[in-house]
Amino acid sequence: MTEAAYRPEDLVRAVRAAGISDERLLQAVRTTPRAAFVPAGHQAHAYHDVPISIGHGQVTTQPSLSAVMIEGLDLSVDEHVLEIGAGLGFQTALLARLATDVVSIERWPDIAHQAQLNLARQGIRNVPTVGDTWTGQGPVGHTTARCHRVLVETEGPFPGGGGWEPPPPSYLPQA
Template identity: 40%
Template structure:
């Protein structure tokens, strides 16, 4: 069997695994199929790229397990006309998935090296609707606001007010909320004319959302 056939077989098994874990949105499954996760994983761990596990990346961060990436993406209910903000670029994998669903994706991270590496990956994949920027994610990216959807991929005790301010009316925000040192609740917030409503989705564990921009990395 050729390398290409091996890869096709691996991806087919990967997609079947996502379906077994409850991912049903065809657009989300197609996006997961189109983005080569191996490109976003450290070279020494690429044999695990399509395993349903979180893996370490640079700067003490992680790339989430694929089923959680898919679940968060499905919960955000992104459509083709949406502008999306992602807080916590990491490897860039989640932003790449979102780029196949949204009109425009803005992703921010406090680590310059992670942003630079993600930019290279986006260019290699020809993703022209993604902008990766260095910023304090707690403040969002007001110069590109408002956003139809916001995804936070780091744990926070409460959603920073600036993110709700940058979310459109009728917009959705998904974030892991709770003690960054423990288990958090993945929560979806809906912004309406009368305020914000919250729905708990599941228990998760993410690295913490830190304040400021890294001075060295």
């Protein structure tokens, strides 16, 4: 398939091929334009089922893997989700289409800011903030200490650190 031939429906097919059958999730993938959540210059690959570099040695989660994780959460519409690792907001947007709200934490302030812009441009209003809790600029406590039944962590290894670094313990009271 040529670059120009890839479309949002190609992601839906890839997600189905990964075993996803939840129609709400498939509809969320269908109606969330991944091209709006990838860095400039990467739109040609937006509808490929691949991770995309977003800076700081980080990549987006492969869409089919995001879908597998999300389907495993068995979300109902009244869920409050705490997401660790917002990236540029694509997975956050999928979660937001399936839950009441999503509080998302991102380690890198510039990536968190871009995720906020991406979500706002798509009219996603049930993600009150995307922030950087490692420096105290993020959403921990933002939800007035609401407990979240659902916690999704997609933050990966950090460059130069050698391995996974947990977020500060301050997010645990919300989980």
